[in-house]
Amino acid sequence: MLKTLSLKSVLITGAAALTIAGQAYAYEPARSAECIAPANPGGGWDFTCRSVGKVLVDQKYFSGNVQTVNMSGAGGGVAFAHTVSKRDSDANLIVAASTATTTRLAQGQFPGMNADQVKWVGTLGADYGIIAVGKDSKYTSLTQMIEALKKDPGAVKFAGGSASGGWDHLKVLMTAQKANVEKLPRIRYLAFSGGSEALVQVVGGHVDAFTGDISEVKGFMDSGDLRVLAVLSEERLPAPFDAIPTAMEQGIDSVAPNWRGFYVPGNAEADSYDWWVSTIDELYKTQEWKDVMTKNGLMPFHKSGADFTQFVKNQTLDIKILSQDIGLIK
């Protein structure tokens, strides 16, 4: 019974896809798919899986459901290893990823694994990096802060929510590097177990500056306790963040989007990869996804297929070189 039903629904969705898209893939998705969120419920990856899964079902890409499976461990390493070793040809699996994934791949924190072992599908938005200070800070612009760092790299102490060498730390280093600050390893970074913990220390006046993402600071920005010196994006962000200057406006060529996207197993049939890429492209354009982005503070950032694969390659290489330069890895 179940079998005939699923066969029938596959045929129907297949026929529908044929007529609507006018383009046939040899690959037809199964009734249901699985999305691995490589962390516990409640975090960014969990959000990516659940929200994308919901839109995929609402938009009738799947007649069944898209099941989110939480698989935490090693900052995504356990899920990466699982995908590579046990699910390498599973066409109905997607895995949530972000800049944290590429950072760890670049620094060799998934031992014996690299970015080429999976296929990178695309991104569905990004959370841009920011550098902020408490309201009583003597710094009112990023330029001032960079000048201070040029004189003494230990002059400003930064707090962030990622481990030492993680994305929040790298953002500061990348910005300082672009501004030609010397002695990068001497920049002080305090690692906290989450953005909010770090933020409290900066607002409380215990640490000089905060490095994090724009989505983390809205509360304290509105209350006036936090002054955002720069957002690390190419252009100014849409309202209500349009008053924040970019680092580029201040003469520092630093852009740091924390993208949200997916990879799929490396040896699934080629057509399934194409199907996922075009599905993510279509999904990004839907009104429903736009609403999800607005509601959750995600900024526009879309790359997919070959474009995205090249982006991941470049980002991994950049992070690797930077990490070597500052002595985080050998």
Place this chain on the structure above:
Amino acid sequence: MDTMSLLMQGFAVALTPESIMFAVIGAILGTLIGALPGLGPANGVAILIPLAFSLGLSPTSSLILLTSVYAGAMYGGRISSILLNIPGDEPAMMTCLDGYPMAVKGKAAEALAISAIASFFGSFIATIGLVILAPILAKFALKFGPSEYFALFALAFATLGGITGKNQFKTLMAAAIGLMIATVGIDISTGVQRFTYNTLELFEGVDFIIAIVGLFAISELLFFLERHAGDGLKQVAINKLKLSPKDIIKVLPASFRGAVLGFVAGVLPGAGASLGSFISYTLEKRVSDKGEFGKGDPRGVAAPEAGNNGAASGALVPMLTLGVPGSGTTAVLLAMLISLNISPGPMLFQQNADLVWGVIAAMFVGNLVLLLLNIPMVGIFVKLLSIPPKYLMPVVTLIASVGIYSVSHSALDLYFMVGFGVLGYIFRKVDIPLVPIILGMLLGPEMEKSLRHALVLSDGDWGVLFNSGLSIGLWTVAILGLVLPIIIGPIVRAKMKRSKDTVKDS
């Protein structure tokens, strides 16, 4: 009143059918767990955490369920104290003193009703205390820099033994074991892996939820196996309830005093519910006109029950605002919060206002549910006491395994859970307390991080640890907390024992 409107929003969350359902389920399960001798509130919450995970509950629903279990366990502990003279959990020990004599006199129903009313008062007043104190403390928490946090964690460890703790050395040993387990995984201050031996599953360290479920729930199973999964407790008949409003009014002052004292004891780290009920009872004995304490005085039932329920809510204050648990159960709740990606502390009241106030409002709702459950329906719980554990324990094990597996879909986690279960069994056999292990695991990394941050900020000057009035104050309390139990502890325990012996003799 800002707090008032937030609390009203909280009630909007707490009064949804879903929230009420979880509050009721939590209250029933909690009362049952509390009533079963041996299963304390910490075990109860530990056993039910996997249930929340396997049902895939939202953070708000999970917390409502578990705080209701917590409150329910504090209510339930009294049932076996009164009927069987066996405390359902440690905080309910003082309730035996007057509760059991009342039952012997044929007033079991009255004792149960009075203690339920007192429990209600204890929880109610302490929850109001929580509503008032928590936002203030959350704002004040901004003053805590790394050096103050380090002093606060030192305080939490120093007061760990508490006044009722038996063997300081074993407590210390347990905390050290917890600290050792906590060093496994990535060291976020340097990004270096410690003791992971290139095993991916260990990169983020040992998950404390797994440790908690193993240590508490699985070791409980092993204990039951050892006792040959005996039959349930023999059933006790209860008389028909005859309680006049006058009787209730008579115990109100005692309940009120007990609630306030309990709340204060709960807020202080390390003191906890046992001390809350002890000092409430002792004070009541002092202030009341003669009375018949130890022989079945209703006030002797009301005071400790209000005290231990008050302490239970009080212990949530430091847990929510500072991320430092005030008791074993709140340590377990804290672990739950962290694994739901919710970081406690001042930001909790800003970022997760819905959740915090929803849970606080749900505590009021749960408390009312518990009062209703515990007066007209207490007979059902008494019957449930006679369920043979041989049916209960397999269910517990099943829930634990499914829940742990659903967190990360890793078989290794299950092996770890069983490993911790065996470890927990051995520790309990040799009287090494389990709660300090959990606290060591939870607070160890935080403490290390705070110390490192303090030293980075001061460029390596250790003097920074004592350079604010706040940190000096915290160090003073920490030293007192460490020294006082060694002096006063034996005296208090002797007193507790003596008052218990008098009951047995009479």
